Amino acid sequence: MSAAxxxxxxxxxxxxxxxxxxxxxxxxxxxIREAAGQGAHIVCLPELFTSQYFCQEENxxxxxxxxxxxxxxxxxxxxxxxxxxxxxxxxxxxxxAAGLYHNTAIIIDADGTLMGRYRKMHIPDDPLYYxxxxxxxxxxxxxxxxxxxxxxxxxxxxxxxxxxxxxxxALSGAELLFYPTAxxxxxxxxEAHGHAQHSSWETIxxxxxxxxxxxVAAVNRVGHEAPAGGAGIEFWGQSFVCDPTGTILAKAGIxxxxxxxxxxxxxxxxxxxxxxxxxxxxxxxxxxxVTRRLID
Numbered sequence: 001m002s003a004a005x006x007x008x009x010x011x012x013x014x015x016x017x018x019x020x021x022x023x024x025x026x027x028x029x030x031x032i033r034e035a036a037g038q039g040a041h042i043v044c045l046p047e048l049f050t051s052q053y054f055c056q057e058e059n060x061x062x063x064x065x066x067x068x069x070x071x072x073x074x075x076x077x078x079x080x081x082x083x084x085x086x087x088x089x090x091x092x093x094x095x096x097a098a099g100l101y102h103n104t105a106i107i108i109d110a111d112g113t114l115m116g117r118y119r120k121m122h123i124p125d126d127p128l129y130y131x132x133x134x135x136x137x138x139x140x141x142x143x144x145x146x147x148x149x150x151x152x153x154x155x156x157x158x159x160x161x162x163x164x165x166x167x168x169x170a171l172s173g174a175e176l177l178f179y180p181t182a183x184x185x186x187x188x189x190x191e192a193h194g195h196a197q198h199s200s201w202e203t204i205x206x207x208x209x210x211x212x213x214x215x216v217a218a219v220n221r222v223g224h225e226a227p228a229g230g231a232g233i234e235f236w237g238q239s240f241v242c243d244p245t246g247t248i249l250a251k252a253g254i255x256x257x258x259x260x261x262x263x264x265x266x267x268x269x270x271x272x273x274x275x276x277x278x279x280x281x282x283x284x285x286x287x288x289x290v291t292r293r294l295i296d
Contacts (some may be wrong), residue, residue, distance in 0.1 A: 006267050008150050010176075010215075011040035012260040013049075014239040014252045016223040021050040021065065025073060028090075029080055035259050036084040041110075041149040044089040046221040046239075047157050047182040048103065051093070053221070053235075057228035058133040066095035074106055074114055082112025087147045089154055091180035093134075094119070103135045105156055105180055110148040118143060120156040121165060128186065128233055131158070144174035150266060152176040157183060160205055160218065164290065170212035171279075175269040177208065181220040184235035198236055206246035213273035215264050217241045222257060244272035 013031045017024050032043050048054075050073060054062040067073060073092050081088045087110050094104035094117075103120035119138030123131045142165055144153040153174030159165045160179045169177055183201060185194045202218075209216040220239045226232025240251040241262045250262040273279060289295050 007263055007265055008041045009039045009261055009263050010217055010241060011035035011038070011043040012217055012219045012239045012241065012252070013043060013045050014220060014222050014237055014258045014260065015046060015049065016257055017046070017049055017052050017221055017225070019052050019227065021072075024050045025076055029076065031259060032077075032080060032086070032088065033084065035261060036086050038259075038261050040086060040261055042087040042089070042147070042152065042176075044178045044180060044217060044219045045091065046219050047091040047180040048093055049091060049180075049221070052225045052227045053182045053233060054227055055131045055134060056128045056226070056233065058130050059228070062134065063095075063101065066093045066101050068096075069094050069104060069106060069117060070114060071095075074108070077106075078108050078112045078114060081108045081110060085110045087149045087152075089152070089178050089180065091156055096136075100136055101134055102138060103131065103156055104138075105154045105178075107145045107147065107152070107154060109145075115145045115147065116143065118154045118156070120159060122158045122162055124158045128228075129158075142168035142172060144169060144172040146173065150176055152178060154178045154180070157181045160201070160208075163204075163208065163211065166208035166212055166216075170214050174214060175266060176215040176217065176264070177212070179205065179216070179218045181218050181239075182235065183220060184233040187224075187231045187234055190234065194236075198238065202238070202240065202248075206242050206248070209242045209244055210246040210276075211278055213244045213276060213278065214269055215241065215243055220252075222252075222255065244268050 088108040094102040121138040125132040153169035222237035252258040
């Protein structure tokens with residue numbers, strides 16, 4: 001394999017989301033086209049990009065936003081991926097059956113094939129993040145996909161706080177880990193806690209890259225949304241890519257839509273994993289208790 005073939009351009013689509021799915025899909029298509037025009041090979045959209053972040057309240061009307069997979073979004077994005085020759089990662093509100101819904105990321109290969117899906121495993125239930133009302137925890141496990149542009153895995157938002165999720169995804173073969181995300185500040189907390197909250201978010205994901213010797217890309221939305229009224233959430237943007245040392249290679253701003261395009265070198269994964277052999281030195285025979293809730 002040539003040196004050039006080991007270089008891949010990623011595109012992180014940091015975007016604002018409106019209440020209208022068709023509008024969001026159309027804008028996502030436009031932004032993916034622009035990214036492909038700049039040489040992107042793999043493109044990732046933010047969490048639940050087809051709507052505003054509706055989980056700020058518990059309201060049955062929002063189940064109308066859910067779609068089947070295959071369905072409207074996967075069909076549009078599949079045709080686009082085949083046309084442009086790019087891999088697309090997209091987070092959707094999946095309707096699996098009546099009363100059974102998931103927060104699901106789909107992986108579309110560069111020929112338009114729907115390679116698979118990842119259903120979000122860790123479901124939060126915090127003020128303005130009432131996801132347990134909407135989403136059943138995932139049942140597909142932690143996976144990776146050997147796409148035409150590289151070996152990648154996907155987790156979703158709240159998953160990004162759990163080292164077990166990153167580890168298992170890396171062990172399945174992922175050399176790049178995407179986190180489609182919808183995270184921001186409660187405006188009333190921002191002054192007192194905003195810096196620490198963002199720092200924690202960025203730091204733990206950089207730690208996943210280091211511990212697993214892989215690239216990590218977090219793709220957030222941006223803007224202020226208050227679909228339930230009240231103060232709403234100010235999404236903090238700052239989508240970023242870090243390399244296997246945890247070094248941030250590129251990062252978006254806080255307030256504006258932006259497409260982050262960064263070239264990665266897959267050879268860095270093997271280099272890091274052989275020079276810092278954390279995977280080699282794991283004492284797997286001693287880790288059985290990690291499956292327990294608490295060690296008494």
